[in-house]
Amino acid sequence: MIKTINLTKKFGSLVAVDNLNLEIPGGEIFGFLGPNGAGKTTTVKLLTGLLKPDSGKMFINGYDLEKDILKVKETVGLLPEHPFLYPKLTGKEYLFFLVHLYQLDLLVNKRVLDLLEMFRLSDFSDELIETYSLGMRQKLILAGIILREPKVLLLDEPLVGLDPQTAKLVKEIFLKFAAQGKTVFLCTHILEIAEKLCHRIGIIQQGKLIALGTIEQLRRQAEVDGNLEDIFFRLTEKDNYPK
Amino acid sequence: MKHYFLFLKIRWQMLRNILKRATFFEFLKFFIFTLIAIFFFLGLYVGFQRILAYLQTVPLIGKTLTLKLLAMVFLLFFLMLIFSSLITSLTTFFFAKDLSFLFLTPLPPKIIFVYKFLHTIFYSSWMVGITLLPLLLAYGYVEKLNLSFYLSILFLSLPFFLLASSAGVVIALFLIYLFPSPRLRNIFFIFTVFLGGIIYLLIRLLQPEQLANPDKLTEVIQYITFIQAPTAVYLPSWWITGAINAYTTANFADFRFYSLLLFSCGLAIFFLVYFLAQRIYFPAWINLQGASHLKRNKLQIPDSKLQIADWERLLNRKQPILVKDMKTFFRDTNQWVQIFLLIPLLLVYLFNLYRLPLDTFYLKNLIAFLNIGLAGFVVSAVALRFAFPAISLEGQNFWILRAAPIETKKIIYTKFLFAFLPLIFFALLIAVFSNIFLKVENIIFLFSTLVILISALVLTGLALGLGAIYPKFKVENIPQIETSQGGIFYILSALFYIGLCLGLLAWPIRMYFYHKLGKINPYDYPVIFWIFFSFFLLSLLTFFLPIFWGIRKLNNLEE
Numbered sequence: 001m002i003k004t005i006n007l008t009k010k011f012g013s014l015v016a017v018d019n020l021n022l023e024i025p026g027g028e029i030f031g032f033l034g035p036n037g038a039g040k041t042t043t044v045k046l047l048t049g050l051l052k053p054d055s056g057k058m059f060i061n062g063y064d065l066e067k068d069i070l071k072v073k074e075t076v077g078l079l080p081e082h083p084f085l086y087p088k089l090t091g092k093e094y095l096f097f098l099v100h101l102y103q104l105d106l107l108v109n110k111r112v113l114d115l116l117e118m119f120r121l122s123d124f125s126d127e128l129i130e131t132y133s134l135g136m137r138q139k140l141i142l143a144g145i146i147l148r149e150p151k152v153l154l155l156d157e158p159l160v161g162l163d164p165q166t167a168k169l170v171k172e173i174f175l176k177f178a179a180q181g182k183t184v185f186l187c188t189h190i191l192e193i194a195e196k197l198c199h200r201i202g203i204i205q206q207g208k209l210i211a212l213g214t215i216e217q218l219r220r221q222a223e224v225d226g227n228l229e230d231i232f233f234r235l236t237e238k239d240n241y242p243k
Numbered sequence: 244m245k246h247y248f249l250f251l252k253i254r255w256q257m258l259r260n261i262l263k264r265a266t267f268f269e270f271l272k273f274f275i276f277t278l279i280a281i282f283f284f285l286g287l288y289v290g291f292q293r294i295l296a297y298l299q300t301v302p303l304i305g306k307t308l309t310l311k312l313l314a315m316v317f318l319l320f321f322l323m324l325i326f327s328s329l330i331t332s333l334t335t336f337f338f339a340k341d342l343s344f345l346f347l348t349p350l351p352p353k354i355i356f357v358y359k360f361l362h363t364i365f366y367s368s369w370m371v372g373i374t375l376l377p378l379l380l381a382y383g384y385v386e387k388l389n390l391s392f393y394l395s396i397l398f399l400s401l402p403f404f405l406l407a408s409s410a411g412v413v414i415a416l417f418l419i420y421l422f423p424s425p426r427l428r429n430i431f432f433i434f435t436v437f438l439g440g441i442i443y444l445l446i447r448l449l450q451p452e453q454l455a456n457p458d459k460l461t462e463v464i465q466y467i468t469f470i471q472a473p474t475a476v477y478l479p480s481w482w483i484t485g486a487i488n489a490y491t492t493a494n495f496a497d498f499r500f501y502s503l504l505l506f507s508c509g510l511a512i513f514f515l516v517y518f519l520a521q522r523i524y525f526p527a528w529i530n531l532q533g534a535s536h537l538k539r540n541k542l543q544i545p546d547s548k549l550q551i552a553d554w555e556r557l558l559n560r561k562q563p564i565l566v567k568d569m570k571t572f573f574r575d576t577n578q579w580v581q582i583f584l585l586i587p588l589l590l591v592y593l594f595n596l597y598r599l600p601l602d603t604f605y606l607k608n609l610i611a612f613l614n615i616g617l618a619g620f621v622v623s624a625v626a627l628r629f630a631f632p633a634i635s636l637e638g639q640n641f642w643i644l645r646a647a648p649i650e651t652k653k654i655i656y657t658k659f660l661f662a663f664l665p666l667i668f669f670a671l672l673i674a675v676f677s678n679i680f681l682k683v684e685n686i687i688f689l690f691s692t693l694v695i696l697i698s699a700l701v702l703t704g705l706a707l708g709l710g711a712i713y714p715k716f717k718v719e720n721i722p723q724i725e726t727s728q729g730g731i732f733y734i735l736s737a738l739f740y741i742g743l744c745l746g747l748l749a750w751p752i753r754m755y756f757y758h759k760l761g762k763i764n765p766y767d768y769p770v771i772f773w774i775f776f777s778f779f780l781l782s783l784l785t786f787f788l789p790i791f792w793g794i795r796k797l798n799n800l801e802e
Contacts, residue, residue: 102647
């Protein structure tokens with residue numbers, strides 16, 4: 001579960017996130033959309049403790065981020081916008097590193113190999129990460145997240161660079177996670193995926209949440225009888241900018 | 244031609260953008276480094292001038308010695324240029340980031356080649372060129388030559404640099420063409436640093452100070468007479484030396500001959516390289532791209548990886564970050580290659596102490612005391628290289644640790660452990676061996692060893708703490724971290740700490756000297772107590788405060 005109350009983050013005079021109020025229950029795939037620079041990545045960074053808010057509160061699985069940051073980190077899996085990884089470790093070593101860093105049960109060692117297989121990285125698992133393509137790095141981070149089985153997934157553009165087979169696999173995994181009662185917070189620019197996958201969608205623009213709800217609710221709010229792309233364009237048109 | 248102007252324009256625009264956006268600190272850094280460089284070159288100029296002026300006074304063979312010196316220097320520089328060009332061209336021709344872009348444009352590969360060739364000549368020659376300047380200025384001054392001499396030499400140095408750089412480029416082209424491996428650059432890099440270290444060590448072990456010893460002069464003269472023959476006559480280094488000599492002795496026929504030789508060969512090698520490049524450059528680059536997709540970095544980790552030793556499993560479990568740092572350190576050449584320079588530096592330092600002519604109790608123990616300061620300086624320089632960048636080296640991957648349920652102080656503690664163990668070993672080596680070579684009294688031995696060890700501990704903490712306060716996550720190489728604002732602040736703080744420690748500890752040492760000189764009641768115990776109290780307090784604060792602030796800074800990081 002994710003909950004934010006009047007969450008605000010400023011960078012100098014720029015208000016990156018402006019009084020954001022969200023409540024996303026377990027079992028939901030939540031799509032977080034917005035144009036470039038709208039505040040999506042900042043929100044993800046705030047929710048993982050990589051940035052500190054200027055005001056407001058954040059709760060993840062009932063833990064207050066301000067007070068129980070380590071508890072939050074234990075239960076959150078993050079896929080950042082740029083998949084930076086240790087270039088001098090091999091793929092397999094990176095996953096084992098996570099096993100020890102997160103003090104996971106050593107029984108998951110077998111799962112490391114299974115996940116490498118699942119993401120079709122087995123042939124490259126003993127190669128240094130510096131030789132991996134963008135998509136392979138993305139897959140490795142996703143494998144690392146799934147390995148830990150977190151209760152909340154924070155994903156910033158998770159499907160960028162993935163081949164169609166892996167993209168399909170990843171979508172299935174997200175659905176499975178939601179079915180298990182876990183929360184998936186998905187930032188994306190690919191509107192078709194958000195439309196197909198997400199239970200609810202929030203649209204952020206210039207730091208403000210300008211729309212929130214199911215596709216049907218958004219359709220009514222935008223007064224558009226089309227798909228998510230039409231809704232998105234209608235809601236983010238210049239005239240509709242929040243004053 | 245218009246392409247080259249376009250490339251030049253882009254370079255100029257990049258430089259202009261850097262200058263426009265430079266901060267005050269960057270200008271200050273540039274100013275400080277320029278000042279240091281000017282002092283260095285002034286020193287070189289004075290040194291060369293004194294040597295050349297001295298050689299002029301040597302009867303009969305003075306001129307020959309001068310010529311010999313010039314020939315040796317030019318030969319050395321010629322070899323250095325070839326090596327420098329070889330290393331540079333591996334980067335410029337094969338690993339530069341703009342190559343993929345350039346080869347995608349409709350530019351013919353030969354234009355790209357010439358652009359990169361000019362680039363290589365500039366980057367591999369400018370340093371050697373500047374270093375040659377003090378020698379030539381000193382020579383001109385001693386020989387009382389006019390401006391036209393400098394202009395002629397400037398003119399002749401063009402084919403000289405061209406010939407040396409071309410040789411390096413040809414070797415690089417063939418190497419990559421025959422062995423298209425991305426590791427080749429690393430191997431050459433390691434080899435260069437290793438060679439540099441060995442040359443430094445050998446020069447010192449040759450004991451050049453003995454040349455100043457009149458007893459040895461006969462042998463030196465005999466040796467020089469023996470090698471009066473020209474040095475490497477078939478190499479451009481001798482041709483340029485010959486041209487300089489011909490100019491000085493107003494033998495213009497020889498000057499013309501050597502100048503023509505330099506220019507004709509320069510032109511010939513340029514066309515040879517150009518011809519070769521058309522045949523092999525693009526295929527070599529393509530081969531290398533293919534090679535980089537092979538499983539070149541596959542580490543032979545057997546399936547038994549899961550059956551590792553108990554201690555290894557325990558270390559992985561208890562210190563995963565430490566294990567990760569160790570793996571990264573040994574796999575990244577840039578992180579450990581300086582050890583090849585550090586070991587010769589340490590050996591030369593100890594050798595210098597060993598050779599010091601100390602025969603009195605006072606001198607030996609005074610040097611042992613001052614050695615604390617020198618050792619502290621060496622340790623702070625090593626900590627600047629190995630402890631200060633520890634946090635910055637996490638780079639853009641730092642999100643992995645920051646997103647993990649691990650406290651920042653645990654990260655710092657692990658980094659400290661990783662940097663401290665080798666540093667303390669290094670400090671212990673300096674302390675023990677320098678005291679053995681100095682043959683100091685046991686009490687001074689213990690005292691200085693203990694102080695050096697405490698300093699090493701404090702300096703590691705200071706480096707790590709300031710490295711966390713001033714992290715640089717988006718740099719391309721380690722020297723950028725070392726010469727950053729934080730790096731300079733660290734080295735100044737470290738020197739200040741060492742200076743304060745020496746100032747404090749000089750008092751009890753002086754009392755001990757008074758005691759040894761037979762003074763009655765030399766020890767003032769309350770003063771000794773307060774001095775040691777201050778020393779420990781200073782050390783504790785220098786150790787803990789930067790670490791404390793560093794943890795706070797990382798906890799509030801906004802990147």
